[in-house]
Amino acid sequence: MYQIITDACCDLPAKALDQLGVAYIPMTIELDGKDYVDDLGQTFDYQWFLENLKENKQPTTSQINVGQYMMAFKPYVAKRMPLLYLAFSSGLSGSYNSAMQAIALIKEEVPDAEIYCVDTKAASLGQGMLVVQAATLQKEGQSIQEVIQWVETAKNHLRSWVTVDDLNHLERGGRISKTAATIGGLLNIKPIIHMDAEGKLQNVGKARGRKKALQTLLNETERNLDQTILNQFYLSHSGDEASVTEVVNQLQQRYPNTPITRYPLGPTIASHTGYGCIALFSMGSQER
Template sequence: MNKIALITDSACDLSNELLEKYNIKLLPFKIIFSDKEYDDKLEITPEFLYKKLPTEIPKTSLPSIERLTNILDEAVRDGYTHAIIITLSSEFSGTYNSIRLACENFDEITTFVYDSKSLSMAEGVVVLETAKLIKEGKTFDQIVKTIPTFSDNTDIFFTIDTLEYLKKGGRIGRVAGTIAEVLNLKPVITIDKEGCFQTYSKARGKKQALSKLLKIAKSYTENNKCKFWIMDGNALEDAKCLFENIKSLDNVVDCQLGYSIGPALGVHTGPGLFGFIVEKVD
């Protein structure tokens, strides 16, 4: 019988409660300031990061392969026969490739490393749905075949105050060249199926950006039952407004507020982000 461990990186933005509930092991990114480095999510909060950003934009580095090896060693000792590892998009980070290479040299357990081609709770949804299959007792092969459908059914849309942080972090992807540098123009950004940022639409100011996000959300619910996760990066009031409007749409089976963009992603998006992750469930 399969005994399957589940591992993910801290860019998934899952709460500690969900990680504990489903026994999901975490690989934290490193957040590196000039005077100190922190394990993402474990030693640094989003609030601390946004307070520090005006004076210093820290660097980030990949999760520790030593930590991964320790988690796999522990899994073997605990009788696990398989491990599934889900990462953020390989277009944003070398995490997927470094973990895949490390697992090729770890023979004591059967591993499957999956590139979610997304991040934040869009990655987190894939992790959660995988965790539920493990809990239901599905086999390793069944789960591995099913995981891509979770990615196919999940999308992310958000707006940000400034492109400054995406530019400095080199994460701007296909947003570059599509946004005119004019006063108060807000992009509505998504992640395409290749795992890259892409401009979905443009808005004149925050109010219009909110309106466009609501229109996108409504388009998903016209023909599908959907779950929504409302996220923010130091923009809780905007997220609350989005939440209040989305939760009352037809065909919304669940809508949750309070998903903060973690430090590993917040470094690259900066303050003022709000948006949603949507999962089609039928």
């Protein structure tokens, strides 16, 4: 028996994680001078948060610190239960490094503690789909080492294609220049973003208008798609239900036998993308 843990950046609802038997570590968001806990929908008012994003407010987030990780890991160590932590991408946050520091400190006290940490190099439902499959494999009887091996292999094939509707939000977050945001807004340019092998977001293209941007996401997802690794699509979004419906309908037409899992983009991730982000996740035949 072993425990799988992840963090709130997986964007899976707390209820879904509970059904999977997966524990999670919450994140913290600061908005208008107040701190809020991203607890995956248990108490966080997501509609209120979306309204703030639509008003172009700029929330900030904090990485999980060493102390928080130690508090999360120690109860399992005390029970001598092996632990597997599936972490938010180290390319986007220092949380993974904090987790490794926490593990090192715990092992100074308990040298034989079984704590394994995998950098998923993923975010949002890209991370979430790895978590779901890891928990599924656990329920099927696979060992912790077998699950680790699957995640380490699958994460390299994970495709994350993203577009946002608000260039100004990316500019305030330091992702693009103010000049690029201004010109892009005037020309109705929408960026095409994907996550590279290091788990970092890269602006790799642009489309004129929202409709063409969504079509690009679908086309890039279809390119080198490998449904033998995991025959599922995951879709996350921060508002704009009409665009979400359009993407879902097109996926269903192209791949009627492939399940589509969709959830709102969690507030921690959405703090950096703004209102109207669409992110589509799948597996590709080539490593990213």
